[in-house]
Amino acid sequence: MERKTVIRAERIVKRYDGFTAVDGVDFEILQGECFGFLGPNGAGKTSTMKMIACVSPLTSGGITVSGMDVRRRARDIKRILGVVSQADSLDPDLDVLHNLLAFARYFDIPKEAARRRAREGLDLFQLLDKRGSRVEELSGGMRRRLLIARSLINDPDILVLDEPTTGLDPQARLMVWDKLSLLKSQGITMLLTTHYMDEAAYLCDRLVVMDHGKILAQGTPRQLIRSLVGDLVVEIKVRHAEKPALIARIESARSGARVEDRADTLLMYPENGSISLDGMGLDGFDVVHRPANLEDVFLRLTGRGLREE
Numbered sequence: 001m002e003r004k005t006v007i008r009a010e011r012i013v014k015r016y017d018g019f020t021a022v023d024g025v026d027f028e029i030l031q032g033e034c035f036g037f038l039g040p041n042g043a044g045k046t047s048t049m050k051m052i053a054c055v056s057p058l059t060s061g062g063i064t065v066s067g068m069d070v071r072r073r074a075r076d077i078k079r080i081l082g083v084v085s086q087a088d089s090l091d092p093d094l095d096v097l098h099n100l101l102a103f104a105r106y107f108d109i110p111k112e113a114a115r116r117r118a119r120e121g122l123d124l125f126q127l128l129d130k131r132g133s134r135v136e137e138l139s140g141g142m143r144r145r146l147l148i149a150r151s152l153i154n155d156p157d158i159l160v161l162d163e164p165t166t167g168l169d170p171q172a173r174l175m176v177w178d179k180l181s182l183l184k185s186q187g188i189t190m191l192l193t194t195h196y197m198d199e200a201a202y203l204c205d206r207l208v209v210m211d212h213g214k215i216l217a218q219g220t221p222r223q224l225i226r227s228l229v230g231d232l233v234v235e236i237k238v239r240h241a242e243k244p245a246l247i248a249r250i251e252s253a254r255s256g257a258r259v260e261d262r263a264d265t266l267l268m269y270p271e272n273g274s275i276s277l278d279g280m281g282l283d284g285f286d287v288v289h290r291p292a293n294l295e296d297v298f299l300r301l302t303g304r305g306l307r308e309e
Contacts, residue, residue: 036207082151
């Protein structure tokens with residue numbers, strides 16, 4: 001069955017004091033999918049999410065959420081959204097349970113329903129035994145899980161997740177991924193920004209890669225990897241002093257592969273999915289063949305320069 005479009009953005013622009021953070025982008029997000037926004041710092045991801053969540057006004061263009069215009073029906077839209085921002089906005093004066101109950105009041109949720117939903121959320125994210133603890137007593141990972149549980153208190157149709165697993169250890173991240181996958185299977189639509197490429201590959205049905213306020217590419221993770229990188233990457237560990245001679249040998253072999261210099265590794269991207277290493281003089285080097293991934297896509301599109309916030 002064809003899924004309907006729940007979020008539509010048309011030529012949206014966001015400017016701050018003359019700086020263009022989002023520069024005329026278009027996209028559609030379907031019901032029940034996880035849609036990702038990838039990009040370096042300053043790419044426009046969070047600005048886009050804030051416009052969708054009705055917390056930052058558009059400069060121009062249009063966004064509809066479940067058929068509602070963000071300019072005209074912000075209050076109605078916020079009622080169907082659950083938002084997990086980068087900032088920790090938990091109330092340190094309340095315990096874990098009452099952080100959720102207090103938040104429920106913003107949605108006029110009856111007390112019994114709020115208490116039931118709060119317990120369900122805490123149980124889902126394995127925080128029920130911490131319900132009486134002060135927020136300051138929780139680890140960073142527990143606080144992030146509590147923020148996600150809080151975002152579910154209004155039983156949202158759409159979850160807006162801005163780097164939801166930042167700072168979590170690997171076990172906690174996997175647990176959050178599992179819970180988000182469960183929520184998606186129940187029909188909740190998700191918007192996700194993340195700097196973890198494995199997270200995007202695991203959770204996202206489709207995604208866009210943004211930089212300098214524009215969309216550089218969009219598609220499923222598999223489509224983007226195949227179309228922009230290919231299936232295979234060859235990694236060659238190399239000392240800095242050996243790089244020039246090795247690059248020259250690779251180029252003289254006319255393999256047709258694209259070569260990228262990344263710190264202590266040379267990456268080779270075969271044009272046709274396979275490559276012969278004969279004649280490159282790789283004896284003695286640590287050579288690994290691996291599948292291409294979203295990190296390869298990300299770095300090819302946005303470069304390797306460090307971006308500050």
